[in-house]
Amino acid sequence: MNQEPQQLTLTPPNQRVRLGTKKHLELKRSQDIIESVAWFSVVLVAAMFFLDGGLAQFSNLTDILGSISRLTALVGTNLLLIHTLLVARVPWLDALYGHDKVTIAHKKLGKPILYIIAAHFLASLIQFAILDGKSLVDELVYLFVEIPDMWSATIGFALMIVVVVTSINAARRKLSYEAWHIIHLLAYASILAAVPHQFTSGSDIAGKPLQTLYWVSLYLFVALNVLWYRVLAPLVANLGVGLKVSHVVRESSDTISIYLSGRGLERLGGQAGQFYMLRIMNKANWAKPHPFSMSAAPNSRYVRFTIGARGDFTNDLVNLKVGTRVFLEGPYGVFTEDRRTQEKVTLIAAGVGAPPIRALAESMAAKPGDITILYRVRDYEDATLLNEFRELANERGFQLHVLAGPRGNAQSWLPASESNSPDQTRLIEMAPFVSESDVYICGPAAWTKSVEKTLHRVGTPARQIHAEEFAW
Amino acid sequence: MRRSSKTFVGLAGLGILVAAARAGVPIPDAAASVTEPVTNVDGGPTATATPTPTATATAAPKPGTKPKPTNKPSSTKPSATPTPTPKPTPTPPPATSAAVTKTSAAINYEFGTIQIQVTKEAGNITAVSYLKQSYTRVPNGTMAYLVNASIQANGSNFTKVSRATVTTNAYKQALEDALAKF
Numbered sequence: 095m096n097q098e099p100q101q102l103t104l105t106p107p108n109q110r111v112r113l114g115t116k117k118h119l120e121l122k123r124s125q126d127i128i129e130s131v132a133w134f135s136v137v138l139v140a141a142m143f144f145l146d147g148g149l150a151q152f153s154n155l156t157d158i159l160g161s162i163s164r165l166t167a168l169v170g171t172n173l174l175l176i177h178t179l180l181v182a183r184v185p186w187l188d189a190l191y192g193h194d195k196v197t198i199a200h201k202k203l204g205k206p207i208l209y210i211i212a213a214h215f216l217a218s219l220i221q222f223a224i225l226d227g228k229s230l231v232d233e234l235v236y237l238f239v240e241i242p243d244m245w246s247a248t249i250g251f252a253l254m255i256v257v258v259v260t261s262i263n264a265a266r267r268k269l270s271y272e273a274w275h276i277i278h279l280l281a282y283a284s285i286l287a288a289v290p291h292q293f294t295s296g297s298d299i300a301g302k303p304l305q306t307l308y309w310v311s312l313y314l315f316v317a318l319n320v321l322w323y324r325v326l327a328p329l330v331a332n333l334g335v336g337l338k339v340s341h342v343v344r345e346s347s348d349t350i351s352i353y354l355s356g357r358g359l360e361r362l363g364g365q366a367g368q369f370y371m372l373r374i375m376n377k378a379n380w381a382k383p384h385p386f387s388m389s390a391a392p393n394s395r396y397v398r399f400t401i402g403a404r405g406d407f408t409n410d411l412v413n414l415k416v417g418t419r420v421f422l423e424g425p426y427g428v429f430t431e432d433r434r435t436q437e438k439v440t441l442i443a444a445g446v447g448a449p450p451i452r453a454l455a456e457s458m459a460a461k462p463g464d465i466t467i468l469y470r471v472r473d474y475e476d477a478t479l480l481n482e483f484r485e486l487a488n489e490r491g492f493q494l495h496v497l498a499g500p501r502g503n504a505q506s507w508l509p510a511s512e513s514n515s516p517d518q519t520r521l522i523e524m525a526p527f528v529s530e531s532d533v534y535i536c537g538p539a540a541w542t543k544s545v546e547k548t549l550h551r552v553g554t555p556a557r558q559i560h561a562e563e564f565a566w
Numbered sequence: 567m568r569r570s571s572k573t574f575v576g577l578a579g580l581g582i583l584v585a586a587a588r589a590g591v592p593i594p595d596a597a598a599s600v601t602e603p604v605t606n607v608d609g610g611p612t613a614t615a616t617p618t619p620t621a622t623a624t625a626a627p628k629p630g631t632k633p634k635p636t637n638k639p640s641s642t643k644p645s646a647t648p649t650p651t652p653k654p655t656p657t658p659p660p661a662t663s664a665a666v667t668k669t670s671a672a673i674n675y676e677f678g679t680i681q682i683q684v685t686k687e688a689g690n691i692t693a694v695s696y697l698k699q700s701y702t703r704v705p706n707g708t709m710a711y712l713v714n715a716s717i718q719a720n721g722s723n724f725t726k727v728s729r730a731t732v733t734t735n736a737y738k739q740a741l742e743d744a745l746a747k748f
Contacts, residue, residue, distance in 0.1 A: 125567065126567050126575075129575075130571065130575045137579040137582050140586075141582050141583055141586035142586075144589075145589055147591065148587075148590060149587050149590060157725075221728070222728075225705035225707065225728075226705050295729070297726070297728060
């Protein structure tokens with residue numbers, strides 16, 4: 095470990111910030127537009143199917159099965175492409191929803207899509223079995239062997255089952271992240287394997303110029319987004335900047351800071367409060383990206399991450415060698431000043447949540463008195479970056495409340511106190527402007543929920559509450 | 567999404583779907599299925615245009631002459647719905663009671679050749695038979711389905727057989743070729 099002491103040099107704060115509720119409205123409007131486009135894309139494929147007479151022939155079982163098979167294929171594929179776009183980490187989705195919300199939406203869509211595709215598989219299999227007068231097994235073999243591209247589509251379907259099954263919570267807990275991730279990458283193979291049969295055997299694309307145009311452009315759009323934002327853009331940025339570990343510093347009994355330096359750090363383009371996926375490029379860790387928030391406002395000297403030594407990975411970081419290359423993917427997240435709408439700001443951090451709050455405090459545009467910081471810790475020795483919080487508060491004229499000690503009762507997010515007054519009373523005492531301020535909360539999920547509940551009681555509007563969970 | 571936008575977008579989407587579904591399914595229209603009485607100007611049926619040796623028409627053909635019927639039986643294509651709509655009995659067509667058979671050209675396509683014979687009576691297709699049919703890998707019953715479908719639809723306006731798109735199209739081409747000769 096490199097213990098070279100760092101002179102704390104504060105990065106000057108942002109000089110301007112746009113405030114006002116109009117910003118929030120504009121955000122909502124943009125979200126509505128994106129969601130409408132997604133919804134209408136599904137409506138469009140279904141409508142094209144109906145227009146094509148998809149419902150016209152319902153006279154016998156095979157016709158009905160055929161219609162089900164076609165409709166589920168169209169809707170399922172469309173959703174699958176949206177689903178893929180949601181993990182492409184495209185900045186225009188991330189900026190609107192935040193990486194966490196996008197990932198949650200991706201998780202929610204997984205199972206329904208599998209059911210829809212399974213319906214397509216079964217309906218077409220049964221339909222063809224009836225038409226050919228074969229048993230289901232014989233028909234499956236026949237389709238697999240005889241019909242062009244059906245073998246790869248069948249394999250794609252099997253892969254998709256594997257991908258979804260390994261992602262349900264019970265299975266996910268038993269797998270290491272790395273194992274799960276490698277299996278999950280099969281999803282791309284699954285989609286690619288299923289593409290050909292859609293164009294060669296499908297009834298809804300071949301010989302229909304409009305439909306062909308729609309599907310080809312949708313596939314290309316998603317593929318290009320994935321390729322660029324997931325693969326090429328991070329590669330280009332990292333090769334250009336060439337980040338290396340420059341210092342590793344112990345901050346408290348169980349946290350360390352890693353300083354990275356490189357050429358032209360401004361090119362990374364992050365904002366305070368955002369996080370990166372960190373890949374330590376050594377033998378053991380290059381394939382395991384981990385999400386960490388910047389713990390200092392972006393500047394031209396270094397990128398800093400402050401990390402609690404908790405998991406296998408973070409314990410290893412203590413022994414990280416100076417000069418090790420580091421790959422960053424990102425920046426991600428909307429836990430930034432972009433979301434601020436009010437003049438007053440209340441920053442609330444607990445334990446591991448301190449780094450992004452520390453970075454936000456450094457970079458937010460504020461007059462003395464505008465910002466109140468509540469920092470919840472177990473005890474003062476554990477309070478990582480505490481000196482920096484103090485220096486920031488002094489220098490910029492912020493209120494800082496360090497809240498140490500075990501909590502008062504099971505529901506409370508504050509330490510025990512003599513007054514025994516409810517959380518909301520104590521919150522207002524510490525941060526009198528809390529109901530008319532933007533509140534940024536970062537800490538463990540359950541604790542964050544509890545803070546939000548108190549904020550609700552003191553009357554802070556939901557649109558002024560900003561919290562982000564790590565999800566990847 | 568905000569609730570108001572959700573409602574709006576949801577309703578608009580449903581509206582589009584319903585409109586598309588209605589446009590896609592032809593609604594049976596009693597008036598449309600009334601066939602005009604066919605008047606055959608030159609009385610007899612004309613010889614088939616294709617010089618295929620198998621061109622056997624049930625009605626006596628007049629070899630050599632090829633006068634195009636000036637008044638084609640412009641039977642408006644009835645909708646594809648198989649339910650027979652009650653027809654307001656039209657004035658009995660004078661010369662249509664006799665069944666007339668025409669032969670299509672032999673349609674060569676990707677998987678073989680199709681040539682059919684179509685019999686019409688009173689403006690309606692009553693029978694179709696294959697003179698040539700060679701095809702590969704179409705679902706069982708495809709060829710029979712095509713015949714039944716064209717009789718029911720009284721034309722080529724019926725849905726194709728899944729996995730037999732090319733064969734269906736070739737059949738329709740043959741059918742239209744034969745129908746054009748009536």
